[in-house]
Amino acid sequence: MVRTEELRRLAPAALTIFVLTAVYFASAWIGLRESVVVAGAVVTPLWPPTGIALSSLLLLGMWTWPGIALGTLAIVATLSPLDVTVLGVMAGNTLAPVCACLMLRKVGFRVELDRLRDGVALVALGAFAGMLISATVGSGTQVLTGSLPTGGFWRTWAAWWVGDAMGVLVVTPLVLALRTIRRPSGIPVYRWAEAAALLAAAVVLSIMATRSQLSLLFLVFPLIVWAALRFQLAGAAPCVLLVSVLAITAATARIGPFEGQSLLEAMVNLQALNASAALTALLLSAIVTEQNAIRRKIEQACTELAEVVDRLAPGESRRRWPPGTDQP
Numbered sequence: 001m002v003r004t005e006e007l008r009r010l011a012p013a014a015l016t017i018f019v020l021t022a023v024y025f026a027s028a029w030i031g032l033r034e035s036v037v038v039a040g041a042v043v044t045p046l047w048p049p050t051g052i053a054l055s056s057l058l059l060l061g062m063w064t065w066p067g068i069a070l071g072t073l074a075i076v077a078t079l080s081p082l083d084v085t086v087l088g089v090m091a092g093n094t095l096a097p098v099c100a101c102l103m104l105r106k107v108g109f110r111v112e113l114d115r116l117r118d119g120v121a122l123v124a125l126g127a128f129a130g131m132l133i134s135a136t137v138g139s140g141t142q143v144l145t146g147s148l149p150t151g152g153f154w155r156t157w158a159a160w161w162v163g164d165a166m167g168v169l170v171v172t173p174l175v176l177a178l179r180t181i182r183r184p185s186g187i188p189v190y191r192w193a194e195a196a197a198l199l200a201a202a203v204v205l206s207i208m209a210t211r212s213q214l215s216l217l218f219l220v221f222p223l224i225v226w227a228a229l230r231f232q233l234a235g236a237a238p239c240v241l242l243v244s245v246l247a248i249t250a251a252t253a254r255i256g257p258f259e260g261q262s263l264l265e266a267m268v269n270l271q272a273l274n275a276s277a278a279l280t281a282l283l284l285s286a287i288v289t290e291q292n293a294i295r296r297k298i299e300q301a302c303t304e305l306a307e308v309v310d311r312l313a314p315g316e317s318r319r320r321w322p323p324g325t326d327q328p
Contacts, residue, residue: 013063016060016064016067017064017066017067017070018067019067020052020056020060020064020067020068020071021067021070021071021074022071023052023071024049024052024053024067024068024070024071024072024074024075025071025074025075027048027049027051027052027171028047028048028049028071028075029075029078030048031044031046031047031048031049031163031167032044032075032079034046034248034249034252036159036252036263036267043156043159043160043163044163045162045163045166045248045251045252045267045270045271045274046163046166046167046170046244046245046248046274047163047164047166047167048167048170048171049068049071049072049075049093049167050093050096050097050131050134050164050165050167050168050171051167051168051169051170051171051172051174051175052167052171052175053068053071053093053094053096053097054097054100054101054126054130054168054172055171055172055175055176056068057097057098057101058101058104058109058111058172058176059111059175059176059179062098062101062102065094065098068093068094068097068098069090069093069094072089072090072093072094073086073090076089076090083145084141084145085141085142085145085147087141088137088138088140088141088142088144088145089137089138089141091137091141092133092134092135092136092137092138092141093134093138095133095134095137096130096131096132096133096134096137096164097130099130099133100125100126100127100129100130100131100168101126101130103125103126103129103130104121104122104125104126107121107125109121109122109125109126111176111179112176112180112289113173113176113177113233113282113285113286113289114286114289114290114293115286115289115290116283116286116287116290118286119282119283119285119286119287120283122168122169122172122173122282123169123279123282123283126168126172127165127166127168127169128165130168131161131164131165131168132161134160134161134164135157135158135160135161135164136157138160139153139156139157139160140153142156159267162267162271165275166244166271166274166275166278169274169275169278169279169282170237170240170241170244170274170278171241173233173236173237173240173278173281173282173285174237174238174240174241176233177233177234177237178234180234181234194230195231195235198223198226198227198230198231198235198239201223201226202223202227202238202239202242202243203242205219205220205223206220206223206239206242206243206246207246209243209246209247209256209257210243210246210247210249210250210256210257211246211250211255211256212256212257213256213257213259214257215257216257217247217257217269217273220239220243220273220277221276221277221280223239223243224236224239224240224243224277224280224281224284225280225284227239227281228280228281228284228285228288229284229288232285232288232289232292233281233282233285233286233289236281236282236284236285237281237285239281240277240278240281243273243274243277244274244277244278247270247273247274248270248274251266251267251269251270252266254266257269258270
């Protein structure tokens with residue numbers, strides 16, 4: 001009986017880890033479709049699994065880390081023969097989101113991303129600082145085992161770190177925003193019309209910016225600002241993902257604004273765009289959400305104060321609101 005109860009408790013955890021492994025593998029396979037070769041190593045401009053991994057640790061708990069390790073093992077096994085290099089890649093890809101999650105918890109990070117400090121923490125600790133581990137351990141292991149020449153360490157390290165950091169900046173906010181979506185009810189018609197207009201504008205402008213040879217990449221920023229101001233993270237995060245995916249396909253194919261550029265030039269311009277778009281969306285959404293929360297608290301405090309005044313002096317709050325209306 002005891003063993004049966006233990007198995008029943010372990011079954012959901014095992015199923016969660018299995019699902020995380022499958023999602024990690026699927027997102028890695030998608031990321032590898034736009035991979036490039038830097039100094040003999042295969043890297044991706046955007047590595048979605050890091051965003052999936054950090055999101056799972058933040059939302060489900062630290063106990064899900066085996067799913068990250070197994071997902072890494074599965075994707076590496078499809079790319080090359082299993083050797084000692086795999087251990088280093090697995091260690092780096094697992095430790096990076098784990099350490100990022102621990103640092104975020106240390107500073108009081110909230111998954112609602114409803115404060116500016118949460119957006120800054122996700123950028124500084126979750127993306128830039130945390131992903132130093134995976135890039136360093138992964139690239140270092142390949143150099144030590146001879147899979148990567150010593151002269152190619154820094155180029156591979158930089159590409160690895162940027163790809164992992166972009167995965168956190170683009171994917172993690174999207175996952176955290178999706179968890180807050182509920183069945184829509186009582187939404188005015190004009191909000192639906194605005195959302196449809198935003199979607200149409202996002203598709204048209206993103207395609208135009210990433211396919212035109214006129215260097216119109218800056219057109220995506222008014223779009224992201226619109227999404228962040230009106231729909232916060234739930235609107236801005238999908239826009240950033242759309243822009244990033246289209247820009248990555250254009251950069252790897254050297255079309256549109258990336259035509260005629262070398263691999264290094266295309267990757268630098270691409271990551272500058274992705275980082276700027278993700279930072280703009282994340283930080284602006286956090287600021288607007290925080291301001292909206294402050295406004296609601298002020299309105300609630302005013303309502304409670306009016307109720308207190310009505311109990312002490314019935315009718316006074318209505319007669320004197322707004323202030324100064326009863327003055328001659």
